[in-house]
Amino acid sequence: MSTFPRVLALDVDGTLVNAKNEMSDAVRKAVMSAKEAGAEIVISTGRSMPGVIDAAKNLGLESGIAVASNGAVVFEFDGEESTVLQTMTFDAHEVVHRLLERMPDAMVAVEEVGLGFRINQNFPKGEINGNMTVQTLEELMAEPVTRVIVRSPEHSAEEFAALVQDIGL
Numbered sequence: 001m002s003t004f005p006r007v008l009a010l011d012v013d014g015t016l017v018n019a020k021n022e023m024s025d026a027v028r029k030a031v032m033s034a035k036e037a038g039a040e041i042v043i044s045t046g047r048s049m050p051g052v053i054d055a056a057k058n059l060g061l062e063s064g065i066a067v068a069s070n071g072a073v074v075f076e077f078d079g080e081e082s083t084v085l086q087t088m089t090f091d092a093h094e095v096v097h098r099l100l101e102r103m104p105d106a107m108v109a110v111e112e113v114g115l116g117f118r119i120n121q122n123f124p125k126g127e128i129n130g131n132m133t134v135q136t137l138e139e140l141m142a143e144p145v146t147r148v149i150v151r152s153p154e155h156s157a158e159e160f161a162a163l164v165q166d167i168g169l
Contacts, residue, residue, distance in 0.1 A: 008034050009067075012045040012055045023058045031059055046070045048147070049114045050130035053077060072146035073113055082114055089144035096141060098167050099150050106152040108137065110145040123151065 010016055010031065017023045035041050041059075043052050044067040052066045056077060063078040065085075074086040096108055109117040109128055116130020117123075120137050128149065152160065 004037055005034075005039050007042055008039045009042045009044040012043060012047055012051065016043075016055055016059065023055075028059055035061075040064070042066060043068075044071075048111055048116070048128070048130055049073060049075060049082060050116060053082065054129070069111055069113075069147045072111075075114070084113055087113060087146050089146050091141075091144050092148040093141040095169060096137070096148060096150065098169075099163070100137070102163055102167070103150070103152040103155060105154065106150050108140060109149040109151075110140050111147040113146055117149070123149075127151070 008031070013019075016027055016031070031041060041061060042065055043055055043061075045052060045055070047055070047068060049066075049068050052068045052075075056064065056066065063076070065074070065076050067074050072088045073084060075082050075084045077083075092110065100106055100108070107123050108120045109123060110119075111117055112131070112133070116132055117128050118133045118135050118140050119128075120135065120140060122132070122134070155163070
């Protein structure tokens with residue numbers, strides 16, 4: 001007796017697309033075969049909503065449910081329309097300030113669900129997607145957020161991990 005999954009949840013980066021954001025025909029065909037066999041296809045990723053919509057279009061999915069922003073946003077999409085079903089937010093104010101005490105030149109972005117990001121300075125092209133609005137740090141931290149990104153090109157991944165551990169995060 002064979003069974004077939006009712007839901008197929010797929011990550012984007014490294015699963016559906018490669019490091020250059022390219023999707024192979026084999027991946028597209030496999031996912032569409034699963035859909036045609038009756039599986040509900042759910043994109044579940046760390047990407048924000050615009051990045052999920054891009055991946056869905058690349059797959060040929062016209063509608064569905066997706067999980068974005070590392071689980072903080074659940075939404076439905078149908079053509080060009082998206083409806084946020086659920087969000088989880090947190091107050092990033094203290095954490096961001098603690099990090100910036102040690103990395104004062106770091107770039108900070110907070111997600112604007114469905115739109116893009118509010119940023120304290122421009123990020124390198126292609127690192128985050130959607131609309132970008134430059135604001136002061138206080139404006140960025142004025143309300144709870146679904147996601148915060150802190151990037152410091154002067155620090156390696158190892159240095160950043162050590163810093164996070166050192167300040168107790």
